[in-house]
Amino acid sequence: MSRAELSDHLLSIKSALVIDDHPLYCDALATTMESIFNTRRIRTATSLGEALQQLRMRFSPDLIILDLNLPDASGLSGFMKIKERMPDIPVIVVSAITTEGVVHSVLAAGAAGFIPKETGRQTFQDAMREIWNGKTYVPPGYALPTRAQATDRSVETISRKIAHLSQQQTRILSLICEGMPNKLIAYEMQLAEATVKAHITALLRRLGVHNRTQAAMLVREVSIRHSLQ
Numbered sequence: 001m002s003r004a005e006l007s008d009h010l011l012s013i014k015s016a017l018v019i020d021d022h023p024l025y026c027d028a029l030a031t032t033m034e035s036i037f038n039t040r041r042i043r044t045a046t047s048l049g050e051a052l053q054q055l056r057m058r059f060s061p062d063l064i065i066l067d068l069n070l071p072d073a074s075g076l077s078g079f080m081k082i083k084e085r086m087p088d089i090p091v092i093v094v095s096a097i098t099t100e101g102v103v104h105s106v107l108a109a110g111a112a113g114f115i116p117k118e119t120g121r122q123t124f125q126d127a128m129r130e131i132w133n134g135k136t137y138v139p140p141g142y143a144l145p146t147r148a149q150a151t152d153r154s155v156e157t158i159s160r161k162i163a164h165l166s167q168q169q170t171r172i173l174s175l176i177c178e179g180m181p182n183k184l185i186a187y188e189m190q191l192a193e194a195t196v197k198a199h200i201t202a203l204l205r206r207l208g209v210h211n212r213t214q215a216a217m218l219v220r221e222v223s224i225r226h227s228l229q
Contacts, residue, residue, distance in 0.1 A: 067117075
């Protein structure tokens with residue numbers, strides 16, 4: 001057994017929660033964790049709601065692996081909800097979206113690392129070793145956010161606001177970003193148009209904006225529109 005293999009064997013990552021809306025990728029990550037780090041207690045979730053339910057059932061994993069793009073979470077809002085629930089547990093973000101803005105936003109918000117989805121097995125192994133040793137993993141070609149970037153809380157603040165929207169409000173916000181008028185939103189969600197208007201009034205108040213256009217612009221400005229489903 002090589003020194004690196006021995007080091008990984010001694011890491012003893014006993015438990016993990018893997019959150020990804022693609023079951024095959026979820027299972028592949030779980031299998032990789034088990035084969036590399038001998039992780040025996042692995043739970044998976046395909047949505048934020050399912051993950052939070054697992055955590056409410058007193059499951060306290062050694063670490064959490066989270067995909068940013070979930071069907072019931074918007075951008076960093078899913079990450080924020082997980083961190084609020086488990087503030088002392090390392091959360092590693094995996095994503096197919098690897099723009100510099102996304103990577104910096106995730107790391108500035110407190111992620112233990114950012115691992116692109118196309119990462120190979122050996123790089124994943126090295127990344128997990130760094131994280132387990134208390135370091136922040138930054139993928140090759142990127143740098144940790146500067147102090148100025150880390151202290152710019154605008155993305156985190158907006159993401160927190162979105163995280164506290166109800167599930168229906170989050171869905172309505174995503175449809176607003178797609179340019180749907182209230183009548184079509186009501187049809188899409190099978191709600192009365194008056195109910196949709198009430199939800200929009202509430203979400204605008206929570207986001208601190210005055211109209212639908214400002215709400216959509218706010219989402220675009222923090223580069224999380226791609227994650228709204």
